Amino acid sequence: MKLLAIYLIGLIFGLGISLSGMSNPAKVLNFFDVFGAWDPSLIFVMGGALVTTFVGYKLVFGREAPVFEPTFHLPTSANINARLVGGSAVFGIGWGIAGFCPGGALPALGTGRWEVFAFVGALVIGIALAKLLQSAAAPDLKSRT
Secondary structure (H helix, E strand, C coil), X not given: CHHHHHHHXXXXXXXXXXXXXXXXXXXXXXXXXXXXXXXXXHHHHHHHHHHHHHHHHHHHCCCCCCCCCCCCCCCCCCCCCHHHHHHHHHHXXXXXXXXXXXXXXXXXXXXXXXXXXXXXXXXXXXXXXXHHXXXXXXXXXXXXX
């Protein structure tokens, strides 16, 4: 049952990303081009996502526990540090250059376009490199906390 729920949630998310145009890099890049061919339509997509998330969090956290887990798994740190800011900057710069974010790229794999596969391949390599660098720096990070 848990796998079916995960599948359905992913399917709804992918359909929403595809129907909204968030998997179209040209539309996303036009959204970021405020001094050129600006396309403000994604503001409504993001606004809808914020409202849905707000309502969803209120409903979910009104429960004692998640449906398929014994407890909620929430971040324990609220620190804003160089790692967080740097990662956010890399994400934003990559999104602005490529027109893809991971959430939009995965449904776009269904288009069969080589650019999408190149982006997802680079994404996987980047994740692997980040994990490798994190594990190499783990003793140093532990000594700072």
